[in-house]
Amino acid sequence: MELQGKVVxxxxxxxGIGRSIAVRLAKQGVKLALLDLDDAAMAETVQLVADAGSEARPYNCNVADEATVEATFNQIVADFGAxxxxVNxxxxxxDATLIKVKDGKVVKKMTGDNYSLVVDVHMKGAFLCAREAAAHMVEGGVEEGVIINMASIAYxxxxGQSNYSAAKAGIVAQSKVWAKELGRYNIRSMAIAPGTIETDLLRTMPPEALDKLAAMVPLKRIGDVDNIAQTVQHIxxxxxxxxxxxxxxxxxTL
Structure with missing residues (x-):
């Protein structure tokens, strides 16, 4: 795909990773639609995209809500034309273990609500957004479309991540299914599985904890968000x- 002038x-x-992807793609002339629930963060990213020489628009969207996702993608196409x-x-x-045991007694369990919430945001959210994006790609007659799904090596x-690991494994499976279903329309589907990446959350950890995480990586360093953004551009x-x-x-390797 030639990136100049495309809408992603x-x-x-x-x-975090989403912002890094937006800024890198903006430098290639891509126009960005940013979906998030944090309006202030989106406003900052919109400005960074403008500084990089392109255009971004923010859309407050709960990706797990079907009606909201449908309306959001309709608006994106109305705003940008295609x-x-x-990028899901x-x-x-x-996070929690399935059960927590102390002195032979189960003292805590992962809740069904927390399991469902993580699966809904990651897996159902990716499904809803991919469905709407693919529908607009086909009906809009785009020559080529690309869906990139962010998994994790946790797949x-x-x-301690039954919910997250299941959701990420599901994202990988969905991504493979969509590649088979949508290939006839020249829509590609790929998944990226990041390892330990330096995000805002990671930067709040004590230096000694970060050193331990880095020591677990054969390259002996934590990844940068731009490592993921580079991979998105490559795909x-x-x-x-x-x-x-x-x-x-x-x-x-886990």
Whole structure:
């Protein structure tokens, strides 16, 4: 895909990995639709995109709500005239072990609500956004469309993350299905599985904790958000990438 002038929507586009993707793509002439629930963060990213020489518009959107997602993508197409790419990046964490045991007694359980919330935001949210983006790509007659789904190396299974790991595994599966279903319309679907990436959340950790995380990575360093943004750009530009997962983890294996 030639990036100049294309329109790409990014969920979770207000900060972190989403912001980094937006700024990198803006430098390539991409117009951005930013979906998030944090209006202040989106406003900052809109300005960063403008500083990079392109245009972004913010859309307050709960990606797990079907009616809201439908309305948001209708508005994106009304505002920009088309949509060519989607990065499903929105996500939350509600970590806990399945059960917590003390002295042979179960003292805590992962709640069904926290399981469902994480699955809804990650997996259902990606499904709803991909469905709407693909529908507009087909009906809008775009020559090529790309859907990029943010998984995680946790899709292999990560301690204390039944909900998150299941959601990310589901995202990988969905991404592969969409590559098969949408290929006839020249719409590609790929997944990216980041490892440990330096985000705002990670930067709040004590230095010694960060050092321990880095020591677990064979490359002995934590990844940067731009490492993920680079991968997004590569997928968009390489028109024979579809149906696969690119792990950006510094060789970490769970």
């Amino acid at each position: 929507a990014i969920t979770g586009g207000g900060k 949509i060519h790419g989607l 990046n929105a996500g939350i964490l509600r 292999h299974g990560n301690f 968009l530009e390489n028109n024979y990438l579809s149906g696969d997962v690119i792990e950006v983890s510094g060789a970490v």
